[in-house]
Amino acid sequence: MGECLRKACPCLETLWQRIFSDKKASPGEGGVHGGSGGGGGGGGGFSSSGEVRQPSPSPAPTLERVPESGCIYTAIWPFESRHTDELSFQEGDLFSVISRSGDWWTARRIDKNGRVLDTGIVPSNYLARAESLEMQPWYFGTMNRFEAQSHLLGPGNDRGAFLIRHSEKDNVGYVLSVRSLNRVKHFKIHGDENIFYVEHNHQFSSLIDLVEHYSINTLTNTGTLGNPCKRKKPTTPDLNHFTVDEWELPKEEFTLEEELGTGYFADVYRGRWKNIINVAIKILKSDSELNHREFQREVQILKSLRHRHLIALFAVCTATTPYYIITELMEKGSLLSFLRSPEGQNQDIAALVDMGAQVADGMSYLEEKNSIHRDLAARNVLVGEDYICKVADFGLARVIKEPFYITEDKKIPYKWSAPEAISHGMFSNKSDVWSFGVLLYEITTHGGVPYPALSNQEVYEQVSRGYRMPAPAKCPDFLYKIMLKCWSAEPGDRPDFKSLKMQLDSSSYELD
Numbered sequence: 001m002g003e004c005l006r007k008a009c010p011c012l013e014t015l016w017q018r019i020f021s022d023k024k025a026s027p028g029e030g031g032v033h034g035g036s037g038g039g040g041g042g043g044g045g046f047s048s049s050g051e052v053r054q055p056s057p058s059p060a061p062t063l064e065r066v067p068e069s070g071c072i073y074t075a076i077w078p079f080e081s082r083h084t085d086e087l088s089f090q091e092g093d094l095f096s097v098i099s100r101s102g103d104w105w106t107a108r109r110i111d112k113n114g115r116v117l118d119t120g121i122v123p124s125n126y127l128a129r130a131e132s133l134e135m136q137p138w139y140f141g142t143m144n145r146f147e148a149q150s151h152l153l154g155p156g157n158d159r160g161a162f163l164i165r166h167s168e169k170d171n172v173g174y175v176l177s178v179r180s181l182n183r184v185k186h187f188k189i190h191g192d193e194n195i196f197y198v199e200h201n202h203q204f205s206s207l208i209d210l211v212e213h214y215s216i217n218t219l220t221n222t223g224t225l226g227n228p229c230k231r232k233k234p235t236t237p238d239l240n241h242f243t244v245d246e247w248e249l250p251k252e253e254f255t256l257e258e259e260l261g262t263g264y265f266a267d268v269y270r271g272r273w274k275n276i277i278n279v280a281i282k283i284l285k286s287d288s289e290l291n292h293r294e295f296q297r298e299v300q301i302l303k304s305l306r307h308r309h310l311i312a313l314f315a316v317c318t319a320t321t322p323y324y325i326i327t328e329l330m331e332k333g334s335l336l337s338f339l340r341s342p343e344g345q346n347q348d349i350a351a352l353v354d355m356g357a358q359v360a361d362g363m364s365y366l367e368e369k370n371s372i373h374r375d376l377a378a379r380n381v382l383v384g385e386d387y388i389c390k391v392a393d394f395g396l397a398r399v400i401k402e403p404f405y406i407t408e409d410k411k412i413p414y415k416w417s418a419p420e421a422i423s424h425g426m427f428s429n430k431s432d433v434w435s436f437g438v439l440l441y442e443i444t445t446h447g448g449v450p451y452p453a454l455s456n457q458e459v460y461e462q463v464s465r466g467y468r469m470p471a472p473a474k475c476p477d478f479l480y481k482i483m484l485k486c487w488s489a490e491p492g493d494r495p496d497f498k499s500l501k502m503q504l505d506s507s508s509y510e511l512d
């Protein structure tokens with residue numbers, strides 16, 4: 001194990017010497033794990049109660065030292081603290097983690113000899129296990145082919161630039177993505193935990209060995225691997241660690257920039273928080289109809305829902321009207337406007353199916369959490385820089401919009417709503433599935449209007465009598481079959497989001 005870690009991270013040789021020199025792992029202590037996982041809370045530096053064990057007698061008694069064999073992390077990005085409890089740090093700084101709570105961890109910054117420099121709270125996605133796969137400059141974690149393409153075709157990357165990622169699809173595993181002149185090729189990495197290969201006749205015991213081999217030797221039809229793909233700095237999942245639990249913030253902390261869009265219920269602006277982070281600021285047009293207690297309760301639930309394909313709610317400002325809702329900023333705006341734009345019109349069917357799969361993934365998480373969206377449509381999905389799609393407007397949509405739906409009949413999104421939701425107000429995950437079928441129609445028509453020839457009332461009548469939209473032009477057969485299943489009259493006959501995600505994943509044309 002020591003050898004493997006030394007090879008993966010030669011810069012930490014002093015630390016490895018301290019960890020491996022004369023130390024014999026006692027039963028239950030386990031030693032340092034060499035696997036690729038990032039979490040791994042069982043490092044030997046912690047007692048079963050989670051307390052930090054005292055380090056063994058230190059030669060310099062006044063200096064605290066990191067416990068022997070504790071899990072060491074490295075900063076892969078610099079970070080500027082935003083709160084007095086947080087640590088600022090530079091890329092390459094070393095940490096010993098004391099406690100992991102959600103996305104913000106308490107850690108000690110240490111030097112190469114394991115001496116503690118300071119202690120504080122750090123964003124976990126800025127760190128990688130020092131000995132882990134995440135630490136490799138070419139490992140990009142979970143990512144789909146479209147995000148990988150966007151990274152590799154971005155500035156600073158030449159022919160041969162490459163990355164290894166873990167596919168979003170459950171059955172694919174690791175994928176090697178390599179840039180040729182102006183396109184990207186994706187190779188599935190076969191094998192199990194101990195064997196990795198792209199070509200059957202060249203098998204390796206680690207991904208590091210595989211990369212080393214193809215950095216020198218040619219990969220069929222592709223050439224040798226060049227430089228690792230340039231990385232983009234991640235965003236933190238919160239404004240700072242404090243807003244995880246304290247999300248009511250004063251409006252003065254935000255500056256409004258240009259308007260991004262305007263809806264029936266809100267105007268949305270690009271903005272900044274304390275001049276540090278870009279955010280989207282949604283200003284509610286009228287709060288008079290709002291049930292304020294319900295609003296606060298819903299915000300509490302929303303803060304606990306976190307998923308790669310759901311918009312993150314950062315904070316709210318409700319001390320004075322109009323209310324502000326602060327969320328992460330999605331550079332390409334709504335999926336509907338994206339699909340209708342020249343860029344959206346250029347997306348091929350594989351890319352469109354992938355967008356559907358991303359939405360199904362986010363919805364499958366909501367389904368797991370017994371949360372119902374009630375207004376799923378392309379206008380309520382947002383698109384980020386790397387074509388990442390995130391479901392927006394869930395939860396709060398009900399509190400904000402329902403009073404209007406009740407009082408102003410015409411505001412009900414008839415064309416997206418399941419018959420039982422319109423007739424009896426019976427919203428469920430299965431009524432969301434109906435709406436998802438309509439969203440697939442919007443995707444495959446590049447933002448077409450559903451039931452183009454029918455009014456809202458006609459849609460309800462016709463659909464109740466069994467009418468269903470015909471397959472859009474060029475819509476693959478499998479996709480239309482999925483839509484029809486989503487539009488089963490009986491909610492129980494509709495698929496769930498988990499299986500929809502799997503079907504969309506496995507029916508794409510290419511590997512991943």
Ligand code: ADP
Pocket residue numbers: 260261262263264265266267268280282311327328329330331333334337379380382392393
């Ligand atoms: P409403 O619910 O009142 O219809 P929306 O939430 O749909 O308002 O927002 C209106 C528009 O603002 C969207 O169509 C989109 O273009 C833009 N928008 C909303 N949220 C964001 C965000 N987080 N990032 C970027 N643009 C956004």
